[in-house]
Amino acid sequence: MNLKSLLAKPFAQYIHKQIKRNSSHALSDQEAILKQLLKTGRGTIFGKEHRFHEIQDHHGFQQAVPLRDYEAFKPFIEQIKEGKENVLWKGKPIYFAKTSGTTSGVKYIPITKDSIPNHINTARNALLCYMAETGNSAFAGGKMIFLSGSPVLERVGGIPTGRLSGIVNHHVPSYLRSNQLPGYETNCIEDWETKLDKIVDETIHKDMTLISGIPPWMQMYFDRLIEKSGKKVGDLFPNFSVMVQGGVNFEPYRAKLFESIGRKVDSIELFPASEGFFAFQDQQETEGLLLNTNSGIYYEFIPASEIFNENPTRLSLKDVKVGENYALVINSNAGLWGYNIGDTVKFLSTDPYRLIVSGRTKHFISAFGEHVIGEEVEYALLKAAAETGAHITEFTVAPMIEQGQGKSYHEWFVEFEKEPENFQDFIGKTEAYLRNKNVYYDDLIRGNILQTLQVRKVRKNGFIDYMRSVGKLGGQNKVPRLSNDRKLADALSTFIIDG
Structure with a gap:
């Protein structure tokens, strides 16, 4: 076991205990986050328009702040792009995460100095929880794929802008840079198939220990590896032990992915989005993802049966029930208020709060x-x-x-x-x-x-x-x-x- 693997173990135990502690007081953390969001938001253009200084609780917040999708948020985003400060959050965003919308065209999601830790630390915490639970830290010494969009960022309204994965690539800790594949030049390739061939060339002879991505991408990568080497992925990479995935339900892809690997490896499921990193799998043998309740996001939940109502019920975390489908609404230190992200979730437990992603409101x-x-x-x-x-x-x-x-x-x-x-x-x-x-x-x-x-x-x-x-x-x-x-x-x- 190398030095990185040894050093990771005590840190993993520390973070794991901290996360367990946080999950036991999720409701009080959520109340505190709402108060802090409102306090900071009072000085913004949005906060003044919605009289944040008068809001005392969640009920008052619902009365003052209507639900919005991106289309309704665009006027505020346009003000930021024009150079205005203190529009949705204090100062200016440090990034725009650029993503495609089905009805709004290209969307520009703000990421602030206060919200970027949510994206970076949650991914780290998922891996550390896995280490603490399983004792497997050996993968930290091998090569790991953190596939990203191009890390080359354009500027929109003077703000660095790109795909979330490309933005996050700039925040990979220095101690992991030597483990990270593919290289910077490969990550900058825009054409997917050219990029995939380069990734295969870069990794096929390496000691790959962790592979992450959305399941359809991983399957394409595995298919190319098998085609080129004539070997199962697990034989090609004998120390490959952890697969990290998210973005879509894993189950439809599970059988083929493991068939391509040829043996069992552990998997860690994540629930990230440009708007925030909401949940992650914290236990290997327990179904569901632990909701990220202490990371700058205050959650609301709309019963699925009311999604298309003009004035749907907006529940706080304390009101959700196991087995019910809810549309997920967020309020965050990125300056998103009453924002319907378009995903539906279903809780499997409320002690702690574990959920699955059950679908898309538009699908x-x-x-x-x-x-x-x-x-x-x-x-x-x-x-x-x-x-x-x-x-x-x-x-x-x-x-x-x-x-x-x-x-x-x-x-x-x-x-x-x-x-x-x-x-x-x-x-x-x-x-x-x-x-x-x-x-x-x-x-x-x-x-x-x-x-x-x-x-x-x-x-x-x-x-x-x-x-x-x-x-x-x-x-x-x-x-x-x-x-x-x-x-x-x-x-x-x-x-x-x-x-």
Whole structure:
């Protein structure tokens, strides 16, 4: 064991105890954060417009600050871009995290001097909790992939601007720089496939011990490694022991990723976003992610059934219930107030507060009032796959609305790594599990308004080719699980195979 691994152990134990301590007083921490946010925000343009000096508690905050998405925040962002100070938070942001929005085009999310530790320290804490729990610190002495967008930042309104992962790359601790792959020049490559080939060349002969990224990216990386070396990833990297992933639900990708590795490795799941780092897996054997309750973010939760209401209920952390789906709203020291980030979560426990990411508020199907969400389709597909021997590479679902006498249905586009033993049985089980999960969908089937779902087989690498065709291959880009229109489904029709 090298020096880095030895030194990491006592620090990991210290941080792990601190996090456990914080989780035991999450509610008081949240109250204190709200008070501090309001105190600092009073002097801002936003705070003055919303009379922060009069707010005494969460109820008063709800009355003063309406819910907003990015589109509603744009006027304030534009003021910052024009050079104004103290708009959403004191001073100016130190960065803009640039991200793509489906309705707002490019979004510029502020990151402040006060909020940057949330992004940096939470990723570190996830690894340290893992070390403390498992005793595995040996990976700290090997090579680690922290894939990022280009670290080259442009300036917007005088503020350094780029992808969050590229910004974070500038804050990798100096003691990890010698372990980090790929190199700076490779990370600066914009074309994804060129970049991926360079990453393979740089890493294939190294002692890789930790690999991080979103699951679709990791699978592409593994496929290229296997193609080039003829070996399973676990044989190629005998000391590879930790896989860090986030951005999408891991379960649909789990089987194929581990098959590519060829053996068991530990995995750590994260819940990061440009708006903040919200939760991370703190225990290997416990399902769910620990909510980051003491890191400059005050959370609110909207019951999923009220997401589209004009004035939905806004709950604080003390009011959430296990098993309920909520839209996540944040208020933070980045200057985001009543900000609906677009993700839905479901709590698995409240002591401590552990959750799963259950979907996206904009990713649903409700063409007939069924309001099917991501968690439900993933559950149905994975259960059916497990029972029919299928391995799933990627999938998406859209409504097919038939005109005239034809019956409408949900159309599933699925790329199989391994096809089910009985295709019709697979369809039947998927349908049954979805009906069991969603009573509205079940009613529509029973009422003969919808016919049984149909599954289209997408050819090998069909989703990759589609993402390439629309310029969204690689990086943090993800295929939506559900769409309430036919845009993605129609585009995928050219990638379907018969039989």
